[in-house]
Every structure is written in structure tokens, then in C-alpha cells.
Amino acid sequence: xxxxxxxxxxxxxxxxxxxxxxxxxxxxxxxxxxxxxxxxxxxxxxxxxxxxxxxxxxxxxxxxxxxxxxxxxxxxxxxxxxxxxxxxxxxxxxxxxxxxxxxxxxxxxxxxxxxxxxxxxxxxxxxxxxxxxxxxxxxxxxxxxxxxxxxxxxxxxxxxxxxxxxxxxxxxxxxxxxxxxxxxxxxxxxxxxxxxxxxxxxxxxxxxxxxxxxxxxxxxxxxxxxxxxxxxxxxxxxxxxxxxxxxxxxxxxxxxxxxxxxxxxxx
Amino acid sequence: xxxxxxxxxxxxxxxxxxxxxxxxxxxxxxxxxxxxxxxxxxxxxxxxxxxxxxxxxxxxxxxxxxxxxxxxxxxxxxxxxxxxxxxxxxxxxxxxxxxxxxxxxxxxxxxxxxxxxxxxxxxxxxxxxxxxxxxxxxxxxxxxxxxxxxxxxxxxxxxxxxxxxxxxxxxxxxxxxxxxxxxxxxxxxxxxxxxxxxxxxxxxxxxxxxxxxxxxxxxxxxxxxxxxxxxxxxxxxxxxxxxxxxxxxxxxxxxxxxxxxxxxxxxxxxxxxxxxxxxxxxxxxxxxxxxxxxxxxxxxxxxxxx
Numbered sequence: 001x002x003x004x005x006x007x008x009x010x011x012x013x014x015x016x017x018x019x020x021x022x023x024x025x026x027x028x029x030x031x032x033x034x035x036x037x038x039x040x041x042x043x044x045x046x047x048x049x050x051x052x053x054x055x056x057x058x059x060x061x062x063x064x065x066x067x068x069x070x071x072x073x074x075x076x077x078x079x080x081x082x083x084x085x086x087x088x089x090x091x092x093x094x095x096x097x098x099x100x101x102x103x104x105x106x107x108x109x110x111x112x113x114x115x116x117x118x119x120x121x122x123x124x125x126x127x128x129x130x131x132x133x134x135x136x137x138x139x140x141x142x143x144x145x146x147x148x149x150x151x152x153x154x155x156x157x158x159x160x161x162x163x164x165x166x167x168x169x170x171x172x173x174x175x176x177x178x179x180x181x182x183x184x185x186x187x188x189x190x191x192x193x194x195x196x197x198x199x200x201x202x203x204x205x206x207x208x209x210x211x212x213x214x215x216x217x218x219x220x221x222x223x224x225x226x227x228x229x230x231x232x233x234x235x236x237x238x239x240x241x242x243x244x245x246x247x248x249x250x251x252x253x254x255x256x257x258x259x260x261x262x263x264x265x266x267x
Numbered sequence: 268x269x270x271x272x273x274x275x276x277x278x279x280x281x282x283x284x285x286x287x288x289x290x291x292x293x294x295x296x297x298x299x300x301x302x303x304x305x306x307x308x309x310x311x312x313x314x315x316x317x318x319x320x321x322x323x324x325x326x327x328x329x330x331x332x333x334x335x336x337x338x339x340x341x342x343x344x345x346x347x348x349x350x351x352x353x354x355x356x357x358x359x360x361x362x363x364x365x366x367x368x369x370x371x372x373x374x375x376x377x378x379x380x381x382x383x384x385x386x387x388x389x390x391x392x393x394x395x396x397x398x399x400x401x402x403x404x405x406x407x408x409x410x411x412x413x414x415x416x417x418x419x420x421x422x423x424x425x426x427x428x429x430x431x432x433x434x435x436x437x438x439x440x441x442x443x444x445x446x447x448x449x450x451x452x453x454x455x456x457x458x459x460x461x462x463x464x465x466x467x468x469x470x471x472x473x474x475x476x477x478x479x480x481x482x483x484x485x486x487x488x489x490x491x492x493x494x495x496x497x498x499x500x501x502x503x504x505x506x507x508x509x510x511x512x513x514x515x516x517x518x519x520x521x522x523x524x525x526x527x528x529x530x531x532x533x534x535x536x537x538x539x540x541x542x543x544x545x546x547x548x549x550x551x552x553x554x555x556x557x558x559x560x561x562x563x564x565x566x567x568x569x570x571x572x573x
Contacts, residue, residue: 001329003470036325040471044325081470085330218327221537224339225294225313231301233292260321262294262313262344 002040003253006076007058014136016107017074018050023084026059027052031114032091032189032212033121036059038083039076043069046217046235048111049087050140061138062110080212088220089239092210094118097184099125101207103173103198105190106132109139111212112189116147126152127176127183129188131169134210135162152232170197177205185210192267196254202243209243214258226258268397271555271562272548274528276310276506277429277454279364279391281308281529283548286564288510288533289314289368289393289433290339296352296359299306303363306544310361312529313351314368314395315384316404318377319345323400324477329466334488334512335343335534336466338400338481341370346380351386356386366431369397372404374414374421381422381430391428394453395417397435397460397481406435407459412447419451431508433457434495436488441495442502449503457508457531458495462488485534486512493525500568514539523551523563524570 008020026035029049038044051060076082092115100119104112109130119126128148132138137157148154156164157172165172169190176182178184188198189212196211202209215227217233222236230249237245246253256264272283286309292298293312302310322342329336343349346369356365367389371377381392390420396415398405413430415432422430432448434441436459445456466475474480493513499507509527513519513537516553522530535543560566 001326001468001475003468038326038475040468040473043477044327083468083475138532203427218322218325218339218342219337219537220334221328221330222540223291223335223534223537224300224327224337225292226294226342228292228298230297233298258295261319262342263319265347 001085003081006011006078006082009076012062013139015065016062016139017078018060019073019197020051020058020060021082021084021244022058026084026087026159026231027054027057029059029087029096030091031118033087033089034095034239035061035088036217037073037086039069039072040081040083042072044083045069046220050113052114057263062107064107065148073233085220088235090237092187092212092240093242094122096208096233098126099183100127100185100187101173101176102126102128102187103169103185103190104130105169105194106137107139108190111146112187113140113144115187120147120151128152128154129157129169130154131157131172131194133159138163154235170194170201173198174201177201177207183207186211192254199243199246199253209246211246212240213238216260218260226260228258229253272552273433274563276508276528277391277431279309279429282363283308284529284543284551286508286529286545287311288531289395291533291536293368294343296356296408299353299356299365300359300361302541302544303361305541306548307363308529308548309364309366311350311366311368311393312389313343313348314341314370314398315343315346315380316341316370317346317380319343319348326475326477329475331466331483334483334485335537336464336476336481336483337461337479338476340478341398341401341404347384350383352390353384354387364390366391366393366394368395368433370398370404374418377418378421378425382425385426385428389428391431392422392426393431393433393457394422395433395460397433399435399437399461399463400478400480406437406463409435409444410438412443415444416447416451419448419453423452429454431455431457433460435460436491436495437463442498445499445503449505453505455506455508456499456503457510459488459492459500459511462491471506484511486514488512489518495522496522496527497525497570500571513547514543516554519547519551520554520566523566524568526568526571528564528567
């Protein structure tokens with residue numbers, strides 16, 4: 001574990017903040033990889049890297065306040081110390097395809113933002129769909145809009161209709177796919193039910209899928225077994241899985257995850 | 268793999284002498300199957316007690332030089348719940364012995380958990396009297412020969428399957444504990460569990476593990492583990508399973524020369540992946556062939572002969 005200091009704190013949207021810190025290893029991570037962030041005296045939690053700056057050797061994690069650990073992260077100020085392990089796991093596969101669909105639900109956009117940046121560098125044709133419950137929860141809307149300006153499409157959906165199209169982001173994705181538009185790959189990160197729906201759509205429309213899963217984690221190095229899904233360990237074999245891999249763990253994907261006691265918790 | 272490597276431990280027939288160590292991945296049936304499919308000659312479950320436990324908070328592990336510090340805290344779903352997870356594993360393709368690691372806060376709890384899990388299909392039990400970081404169980408039992416005797420006797424009375432006792436290195440005299448276990452009827456020894464240890468962060472001046480103290484595993488503990496196996500081999504007649512820092516075939520052979528009939532592998536999976544079982548097995552086989560031995564059993568305890 002390495003200790004580093006918070007270099008910047010930024011409010012992103014309702015209940016969501018980004019914390020920036022310097023770390024060379026993290027800055028060289030692939031989009032979709034994750035880190036374990038130690039909050040001294042409180043907890044250690046897995047976090048997606050939401051910004052990768054190789055030049056400045058700095059990265060960011062984007063945190064929604066939901067419990068004790070994330071509340072402690074929200075209370076952090078510039079100069080506060082945190083510990084970091086990682087980056088861990090396998091990120092998004094970016095070598096496939098010239099035209100892709102990217103679907104983010106809620107804070108799922110955190111791991112997708114560096115992916116969008118990398119794909120725009122490769123001049124990939126991107127259709128990005130962001131979904132949230134309400135306008136104030138559309139994470140990285142401005143950032144992604146400016147990254148994609150002149151380079152790709154961005155479509156937003158909100159469940160309450162306060163911004164963009166009203167409804168679920170998956171319904172929007174389905175409309176686009178049903179219109180006959182072809183994509184080489186779909187990338188998805190968000191609530192598991194959303195990704196499960198995208199998995200079903202990827203099968204129906206025969207498109208390659210890359211989905212980033214979330215599980216409870218302790219060791220992050222493939223030993224403790226907390227994050228297992230079927231034959232796979234999310235910390236090691238994931239967090240990003242292909243549709244072929246998800247098919248192998250169909251009994252668990254979208255069904256349950258394991259709690260810290262190893263018992264099944266419905267997704 | 269050739270028959271040279273097959274080994275029988277307390278009636279358990281292992282196709283090769285590598286085992287998945289307790290506490291590693293063995294929380295779900297798929298993980299156990301996965302270890303076996305990748306070449307483990309036997310698989311040991313995560314330690315299971317009568318009641319479920321979420322264990323300690325994070326950080327539950329600290330990566331240290333050549334080793335790993337952990338304080339998971341005996342997280343487990345409870346014996347009855349876990350029994351349903353492992354039931355019928357052989358029908359799902361498990362072809363190697365399944366050993367249930369159990370713990371309890373009394374000898375009755377050990378015996379009850381052992382009974383539940385062997386009824387569900389475990390071929391043997393391994394008694395965790397050696398976890399170094401949970402109060403009133405684990406090494407607090409395993410440091411006292413009288414308590415070890417009591418637990419082993421209680422389990423032996425309740426089940427008819429082989430009983431392995433996993434020993435703690437956190438004692439002045441590990442032989443005394445091994446002898447007590449064997450006298451009480453233990454069928455095999457496993458040595459060692461983790462070494463009680465901790466790590467402190469300089470920046471915050473705080474212990475890193477949520478539980479402050481945990482257990483050390485990995486290459487860094489291997490010389491301690493080899494010494495323990497060596498001492499136990501001189502004192503007891505039951506088979507010994509070596510554990511602690513096995514990451515390649517040389518480590519495994521060293522344990523065997525010290526007196527181990529098999530080895531358990533855990534921490535090395537982090538760096539070597541599940542392929543470690545096959546690579547260790549293959550390496551032992553080449554060593555035996557090259558040295559002109561007929562089988563693996565020929566080298567067990569060989570360092571004791573001059």
C-alpha cells in the first residue's frame with residue numbers, strides 16, 4: 001500500500017464528489033481498472049478510476065455518498081492522507097471495433113469516462129448514453145459532452161424526465177439497436193440490473209459486450225473469494241467481463257452477489 | 268500426471284500432493300471446483316463455524332514484502348448454509364477430496380460444525396485451532412494442549428471421517444501440541460497457519476489492518492513452516508501436510524524433505540494464479556524422476572536421514 005495526499009476535491013453532481021491524488025502506478029492504469037482506497041481509521045473500499053492523467057501522474061476517484069466509508073471520503077480535504085493499492089483487475093478491451101455504444105447508469109459513468117477519452121484518441125465512433133434517476137444525478141454530463149464535441153453522440157435519459165429523454169437508459173439503447181444501427185462493441189457500467197438488460201440486448205442484437213461488475217471486496221488480489229461470480233473472481237478476472245464470460249456465470253449475473261459472510265444477496 | 272505423485276493421507280486419496288489451503292477462495296462451490304479443475308489434489312474450504320460471521324472490516328489484508336498479512340476474521344456463512352453450498356459437489360464434477368475447515372468457540376461447536384459439513388459431503392475435516400486473530404477460538408485453543416485434546420476428542424466422537432488438525436506456529440513448542448492432537452485421535456497434521464503479525468503506516472502512524480493484528484503468510488513464513496514440519500515429523504507418526512509459503516515446486520519439495528506428505532497452497536495464488544497447482548505438481552514430478560526416486564513418498568522426511 002502507498003500513501004498519498006488528496007490534491008483536489010471537486011463536486012460533480014448531487015451527493016457525488018471526485019477526489020484527485022498523485023500516484024504513478026494508478027496514472028498508468030487501463031480504463032476500467034480499479035484501486036483499493038484506504039481511509040485511515042475507517043475502511044478500505046474498491047473504487048473505479050474516473051480520471052487518468054499520465055502526464056501529471058494523477059488520478060481521480062469519484063464517490064457517491066452512501067455509507068460510512070463514502071461519507072468519510074466526502075469529508076476529506078486537500079492535503080489529507082489516503083492509502084492506495086492497485087490498480088487491479090482487467091479493464092475495458094479497447095482493441096475491438098470502430099463504432100461502439102457506451103451505456104452508463106448513475107455513477108457507472110465514473111469508469112466509463114477514461115474509456116471515452118481513450119476511444120476518442122483512437123478515433124472510434126461513439127454513441128454514448130447516460131442514464132440517471134434525475135437531472136442532478138447525471139454524472140460527468142458536461143465533461144463527457146465536451147470530450148465528445150464534434151467526435152460522437154451523447155444521449156441522456158432521466159427516469160423523471162427532468163433532462164433528455166424520459167425513461168430508462170436501457171430502453172433508449174434498445175431503440176437505437178432496434179433501429180438497425182450496427183455497433184462493434186457495447187460497453188456498460190452501472191447498476192447490475194441495467195447491465196443485465198444490456199447483456200440481454202447484446203445477445204439479442206449479436207453485439208460484443210464489455211460490462212464492468214461490482215462486488216463486495218476484501219483482498220482485491222484474488223484470494224479471499226468474497227467477490228467471486230461463478231468461476232470468476234471479479235477483482236482478478238474482472239471487473240470488466242465479456243458477454244461470453246457473463247454467459248458462463250448466467251446463474252449468478254443479475255441474480256445475486258455474496259455478502260462479507262459469503263451468503264447470497266439478491267441483486 | 269503419473270502415479271508417482273499419488274498420495275494417501277489418512278485414507279484420503281490425492282492424485283497429487285498439492286491442496287488448496289483453507290481460507291483461500293473456498294467460500295463458494297464454484298471456487299472449489301475451479302481450484303480442483305486447475306490441478307489441486309484436494310481442496311479445503313474456508314473455515315466455517317456454526318453461526319455466520321461477516322468478519323472484520325477492511326483493510327482486511329496488507330501486502331508486505333514477500334508475504335501477505337490478513338485479518339479476515341473467520342468470515343463465513345454458517346455451517347448449515349454452507350452445507351447446502353457444498354452438497355452434491357462430486358455430481359458437479361469434483362474429483363478430488365473435499366476437506367471442510369471448521370472452527371468453533373467450544374469443542375461442542377467444533378464437533379457440530381464438523382458433523383454438519385461431513386454429512387453434506389465433506390470427505391474430511393480440518394480443525395482450525397490456529398487462526399491467530401479471533402478471540403476465544405483458533406490459536407487460543409491451539410496454544411493449549413489440553414484444549415486441543417478436548418476439541419479433537421469431541422470431533423472424533425461425532426464423526427467417522429478423517430480429522431486433520433491445523434497447527435499454529437505461535438507457540439513455544441509446536442511438538443507438544445501435535446502430540447496432544449495425535450493422542451486424542453487426530454489422523455493428520457497441517458502445519459502451519461499464519462504467523463501473528465501486524466503492519467503500521469508511517470504517514471498516519473496507525474496500524475493498517477482494521478483488526479490491527481492479523482496473520483502473516485507467503486514466502487516470508489516458509490522457513491518457519493519448514494522448521495515446524497521438521498520438528499513434528501520427528502515426534503508423531505501421522506501424515507503431515509505442509510503449509511506456509513509454497514509458491515513453486517522447490518518449496519514443495521523442501522516441505523516433503525522436512526516430512527510433509529502433501530502441501531497446501533494459498534497466498535501464491537495471488538501472484539501465480541490457479542496454475543500454481545499444476546506447475547508445482549509438474550516440478551515435483553521432474554525432481555523425483557531426475558533424482559531416481561520411484562515415488563513422491565520416497566522423499567517424505569528424507570532430510571532426517573543422514
